[in-house]
Amino acid sequence: MIAGVAPVVVLAITAVAKAIPGFAEGLAAIFGTSTEDVEAKLARAEAAVRDPIDVTADDVGRREELERILRGES
């Protein structure tokens, strides 16, 4: 864990990273990766929480594609 992190008012994962100096660097040490990668991970984490990947739209598209295929269309 990252030591000495003061409590901050946070409502989002990316806000955690931005509000705490050295946070991304600390996470980079945990993940064994670069701070840029950590920022990307945090952005994905935020998206996963706030706006999860919509598989329903993919499923609808796949069924439509199957119907085209069944009609012999490529």
Next chain:
Amino acid sequence: MSRHRVAIGIVAVLTGCGASAIGAQADTIAVAGAIVAEADEIVVTVRARDLDEITRAAQAECVPGGCDETRSEHYRDTLAERERTWAPVLAARDLVVEALRAWLDGLSVAQIASSESIGLGLLLRLAARVASAYGTLVDVLATIAPDVHLPGLPGES
């Protein structure tokens, strides 16, 4: 499932009970969130790949001449059945996201709470909920795709 719960619990307890404890919980949430996001991408990708195999098989048989109604029904039924097979995984995935969102939102409550023990107690319960939901996701996924492994939560070796 209990392995995940213990892992997050240990991390949360070891981060201490001083003024930085809630901040340390924020660390844990951020790490868990990044791991859940990775796991989510894995689940969605593996599921899509699995379902896409059915459309590829149909393409090999039905393009360009088209398939008769019997074969068409076969492919429709196969796809629908495969989607139903994945439904428990998606349900477990939703639980993880909901639990993580609640844990994240719990931070603001913890900040407002006049007693840190109340705030930390809340966050620890929410952490356990995330761990439990994630453990369920791992277990359910293992029944469908046993060769797919999701990353461990914070504190797991």
